[in-house]
Amino acid sequence: MAAYEGMWAAFVAAGTTANWQDPAxxxxxxxxxxxxxxxxxxxxxxxxxxxxxxxxLDPVVSSVEPEDEPTTVVVADCGDDSDWLKYTADGQLADDVPGGRREINAIVERQADGAWKVSDFGVHGVGTC
Incomplete structure (x- = not known):
């Protein structure tokens, strides 16, 4: 869960300046x-x-593989992006499309160095959860 929540926290922070090279x-x-x-x-x-x-975010672990010594964890979430919107450089709201609750599924895998990282995720449309 720490990897999943950390990924979103890093993305939120990087998004404030659109820093696509943020090492976090x-x-x-x-x-x-x-x-x-x-x-x-x-x-x-x-x-x-x-x-x-x-x-x-409201993530839960939906499965682990293998169960005895997990190397892969699937996370299910129902995230709400209503208060996480895009703006132009001059501070104007970029569009009039509201956010909302979305189903999010993520795969978190233990890496060779022992660290856990999100390897894939999917964010579904507003109203999917």
Whole structure:
């Protein structure tokens, strides 16, 4: 859970300046998850957008593999991004699309060095949970 929550905290922090190169992202995410985060932040930086606020998370462990000595944990969440929105550089709300509660699924894996990192995640549409 620490890796999952740490990934979102790092993404929130990096989003305030659209810093797609923030090293804190790689401390909690790897593979597809890291690529998704950095690409999103790069697009925001390119388009002059930043995020303000933060999502409300409610994660739970939905499964572990193998059960005796887990190396993979699946996290299920119903995150609320109603107060985590994109803004232009001059402080204007970037669009009129409201946030809301979204289903989030994530795979967290133990790395070769023993660290746990999110390797993949999916965020579904508003109203999916």
């Amino acid at each position: 992202l790689a401390a909690h995410a790897t593979g597809l998850a890291l690529s998704t985060l950095t690409r999103g932040l790069y697009a925001d930086a390119y388009n002059g957008l930043v995020t303000r606020g933060e999502p409300i």
